[in-house]
Amino acid sequence: MLALEDVRVAYGNVEVLRGVSLRVAAGELVCLLGANGAGKTTTAKTISGLLRPRAGRVTFLDARIDGRPAHAILRAGIAHCPEGRRIFPEMTVRENLEMGAFVRGRAARTAEDLERVLERFPVLRQRANQLGGTLSGGEQQMLAIARALMSGPKLLVLDEPSLGLSPTMVETTFELITEIRREGMTVLMVEQNAYLALRMADRGYVMETGRTVLEGTARALLDNEHVRRAYLGG
């Protein structure tokens, strides 16, 4: 479904991605692991078109998407849920969700989807008319994921969904992702909580200093000596 081949990205003169290659097949949950500054978030941003690669190819559903603007990539079916719960704090929850469907523009379908999303996130229904900024951290993360789903994506790119969440909220969030995934969504997930991420993923990639250096099934990565030492903490 998604393939990156030797993708290179630079900020100014500094190359931060120096050869990232990965594949995500339809229906898979793939996670991207690595130390801080390894380039995971940069990879996510490159896929969703927020950054342009200086070399390499990104293909999605057999079409090249690198260099296309972010809104076009969203329309093609990739929704990016950025790290740090980026929501519109001064819009209501409902408006936030409607913004998620902005690219689709058809009111009838939007209303239907809104209903479906609110069904899945009962907390958001309770708070539908509250301002996004007044939600707690966990609720904001829910809202960010729900908003991403509102664009009706084929691939969901999640950047650190557990960031800054309490243990119970982390559990809830991961259960939710498993559920979304069970319904057929393809997911690429960047996550620091490597242990939890690998437990729910099918496959994973490990990034080091801007390169993908290791790939394997989640099981294999959990057992990998290097991964254990470097990312699982012992």
Added chain:
Amino acid sequence: MRLPARALATLAVLAVVPFVLDDYYVHLLIMSGIFFLPSAGMNVLLAGGQLTLGHTAFFGIGAYTSGLLALQWGLSPLYGMVVAAALAALVGYLLGTITLRLRGAYFVLVTIGFAEVIRLVATNWIELTQGPLGLPGVPPFDLGRAAFTLTSKRQYYFVMLVLGALTYALCARLLRSRFGRALTAVRQNENLAESVGVSAYRTTLVAMVVACALAGVGGSFYGHYTQFLSPELFAFYNTVTMVVMVVGGGQATVAGPALGAIVFTFLPEFLRVAAFYRMLIYGVILLLAIMFMPRGIVDALQRLRRRVPASVAEPPAGGEPLVVADGRPAGGDTPLVVEHVTVQFGGLTALSDVTFSLARREILALIGPNGAGKTTAFHVITGFLRPTTGRVLGGARIDLTSLPPHEVCRQGLVRMFQKASVFPECSAINNVTIAGHRLGRAGFWALVFNTRATRREEAALAARAASLLQFTGLTGRAHEVASNLSYGEQRLLGLAIALAPGPAVLLLDEPAAGLNPAETQRVMALIQQIRAQGVSVLLVEHDMKLVMGISDRIVVLNHGQKIAEGRPAEIQRDPDVIRAYLGAGQADARA
């Protein structure tokens, strides 16, 4: 005072110019110089994030002050200029004390309004100013005595050159000093600046006084040069000219206003050949300049040259990096007491009668669900929020409840923020140097004259910043702009920033967010080292391995109320805590 070679070369060229070019160009250079002075001042204030669109008021006040003094009492324009600068500075100070609590657009509007009021006064106070007719016959500039009256353009040029060079040197010293760093801090992240001990209000007020004094000098010289005063001096387009010079040249840079003043004085003159279309072409050039060099000429030139980053100062050799600044983690045995604190926002109770205290060298964790009031507690302790009732006591039971954040920092309590915990446009090393502000002692004039003590202090601050960067493992990223760092690296930089003022009590808001388990273990080790140096730590964190691993005690908040307090083992068994926060799944993460 040592002058770098480039400055000497520039001065030498400028000294030769009037012997090469004819009077018309000399005149243009004098006008560039006159406008450089207020622009340079405006730039200092803009470095602190405040835009004044009434700056011409101070230019005009300067012109009228020394002009009227010379006309009515025959005071030498040289002394008149000093009075003009003082009066403009005084008016700026008064306006600043009232308005600098305002930010952004509000401050801009007030300054526009102020300039308009002054213009109306100058137009209508006929007895003093002859209103719109203006005051002709202002005496020419002299150097203190009639015998030294300036008679030629060339003489004016050289006096202007001296004034310009002094202004340039003053602004360079200020912007590159600890004061300049404080301005940058306020501009880029005011809350963080306050939390490391920079008073946003005082810093911008000093900048305002400098800005207005320079405008006064420029205006005074202008009045004696043109020998005519009119309320036109207060016209809005004069301010616009200054803004174009500052922004076009390069705001918050040292050379920006100087380059801008020359370029944007000469450009409209050269366009006179286009006669009728002159202003149209000028407008188009301005538009293109802003589109292609949004950060001004200086920035564009720097992009052309390959920039070699300056080397990072060597961290002091040997031993552990020094976290505690002056070896005196103040605060006695209980450096922090929170007593019956309640915070209400409208109908919502964010904290309800919360009491806890922190012992010296203790690591106390504050945990609870998202929205339980942990960050609110941090706001209250560090002075960003006044509690509805209750109080916060620092070491030696000093009441911190009503102190502003920068004062709380001076009492030794420094926080790390959950979001926006860095100065985004500065390099990592500069982030930490800025945050060492509180440790500097040099006053305004010591910075201007860059005394030996000041230089020694600067070197110490730089070394300390390098050592803290090494401590947090970011030395390799020292010259990276903070906003380019990954989320986790920004958390670590936030930690280095919070350590820079040398806290007795360190408040950490999710230091391990965005770090993987291995990196989290390193942060745990760092926190333990910090404690070992005598610092008390109040910690908010969701990583239970970290919390349970290093905390001496834990306070649990839920819906703004303290629901438990105790040792980690007790907290892990507490049924209320498990229900509200830990969840059943925490059982296997306990190891």
